[in-house]
Amino acid sequence: MRAWRYTSTSPTLESNLVLVDNLPLPTLPPSPSEPTLLIRVISASLNPVDYKLPSFPLIGRFIIPRPATPGGDFCGEVVQLSPEGTTRQNAKFKTGDLVFGRLDAPRQGSLGEYMVAPASACAKVPESVEVDAAAAVPTAGLAEYKVLVSGGITEGDRVFINGGIGGTGTLGVQIARAMGCHVTATCPGEKSELCRTLGADVVIDYVKEDVVRALEKEGKVFKMVVDNVGRSERLYAASGRFLVEGGVFVQVGMPSIWRAMLAMIKRTMLPRFMGGGVTKFHLFLIKGGEGLDKLGEMMVEGKLTPHVEKVYEFEQVPEAVAKLREGQCEGKLVVHVGNRD
Ligand SMILES: NC(=O)c1ccc[n+]([C@@H]2O[C@H](COP(=O)([O-])OP(=O)(O)OC[C@H]3O[C@@H](n4cnc5c(N)ncnc54)[C@H](OP(=O)(O)O)[C@@H]3O)[C@@H](O)[C@H]2O)c1
Numbered sequence: 001m002r003a004w005r006y007t008s009t010s011p012t013l014e015s016n017l018v019l020v021d022n023l024p025l026p027t028l029p030p031s032p033s034e035p036t037l038l039i040r041v042i043s044a045s046l047n048p049v050d051y052k053l054p055s056f057p058l059i060g061r062f063i064i065p066r067p068a069t070p071g072g073d074f075c076g077e078v079v080q081l082s083p084e085g086t087t088r089q090n091a092k093f094k095t096g097d098l099v100f101g102r103l104d105a106p107r108q109g110s111l112g113e114y115m116v117a118p119a120s121a122c123a124k125v126p127e128s129v130e131v132d133a134a135a136a137v138p139t140a141g142l143a144e145y146k147v148l149v150s151g152g153i154t155e156g157d158r159v160f161i162n163g164g165i166g167g168t169g170t171l172g173v174q175i176a177r178a179m180g181c182h183v184t185a186t187c188p189g190e191k192s193e194l195c196r197t198l199g200a201d202v203v204i205d206y207v208k209e210d211v212v213r214a215l216e217k218e219g220k221v222f223k224m225v226v227d228n229v230g231r232s233e234r235l236y237a238a239s240g241r242f243l244v245e246g247g248v249f250v251q252v253g254m255p256s257i258w259r260a261m262l263a264m265i266k267r268t269m270l271p272r273f274m275g276g277g278v279t280k281f282h283l284f285l286i287k288g289g290e291g292l293d294k295l296g297e298m299m300v301e302g303k304l305t306p307h308v309e310k311v312y313e314f315e316q317v318p319e320a321v322a323k324l325r326e327g328q329c330e331g332k333l334v335v336h337v338g339n340r341d
Pocket residue numbers: 047048049139140143162163164165166167168169186187188206228229231251252253254255284285286324327328329330331
């Protein structure tokens with residue numbers, strides 16, 4: 001089979017990617033601790049974690065043993081199950097099923113023609129949903145969905161989504177809207193029309209406007225802040241002035257894991273005068289695939305349509321990873337890995 005492989009990430013993951021065309025198919029463990037699937041990948045989508053984790057300073061190479069194939073999100077066809085046959089746990093899948101899903105770090109491998117995934121990280125692709133759309137949603141869509149659901153968000157609540165136009169944001173805005181929320185989101189002015197089309201009621205141009213001031217002007221009205229950017233200390237420090245009593249500030253975006261960990265320690269453990277405890281804070285880390293079925297339903301109902309900025313051919317993976325790292329993506333980047341039939 002063919003797969004993109006890397007043995008180094010210096011200076012970047014993409015500059016080290018090599019397309020190897022004679023790799024053996026991955027094998028399923030005969031007695032896995034949980035039902036496991038061998039999947040022929042048709043489409044994959046990229047997430048920042050795909051290049052961030054392998055490039056993690058000092059320990060990246062130990063977290064993911066090399067040579068390795070990057071990629072976490074996928075849509076593909078089940079070709080084999082382990083344990084073989086139908087058990088109560090894996091009865092939801094059979095060979096030939098079209099599934100979509102995601103791998104939890106440090107597992108990777110969707111930028112290869114075949115990959116292994118736990119059944120718990122997969123869901124069946126509903127009939128009317130396109131393969132590329134299914135591949136586009138798992139990590140970014142599930143992160144936003146879980147954040148909103150775990151925050152007890154209900155119809156009529158006001159939600160602020162910081163970073164409304166990237167992979168997470170374009171899905172988060174639609175999911176919050178589908179849940180009946182009033183959505184305020186940030187993005188550069190030239191992309192505000194798209195952000196509104198996806199479901200934002202109010203768009204703040206973060207390039208031209210002072211976001212904190214714009215939110216403070218609204219008053220204490222937001223039930224939740226979903227911070228997909230994670231770079232502004234001032235945003236959290238001011239959140240007591242625009243979150244309702246008991247509202248929650250959830251950080252999804254992690255420009256650096258160390259910075260995010262420090263923010264969490266500071267905001268949850270330190271007293272208010274030292275920058276902590278301003279409002280309830282939660283650092284979100286996605287795990288597993290629970291909820292993918294719900295995202296599939298939302299796609300069937302037309303409530304969730306991933307905005308895909310560009311679809312790349314398999315040979316263009318280094319270009320796609322470079323584009324994601326460069327930033328300013330409008331929605332998701334998808335890669336065609338194999339054929340539908
Ligand atoms: N915690 C988790 O479980 C989890 C899950 C998924 C993703 N993430 C993290 O979440 C972050 C976002 O992921 P993603 O997939 O959305 O990445 P992405 O597709 O690269 O999108 C990032 C977006 O943020 C926008 N942006 C940059 N600075 C901004 C600012 N100051 N205000 C508003 N928007 C700004 C960029 O657009 P413009 O530059 O055009 O504005 C870009 O579209 C990453 O750090 C990723 O690692 C975490």
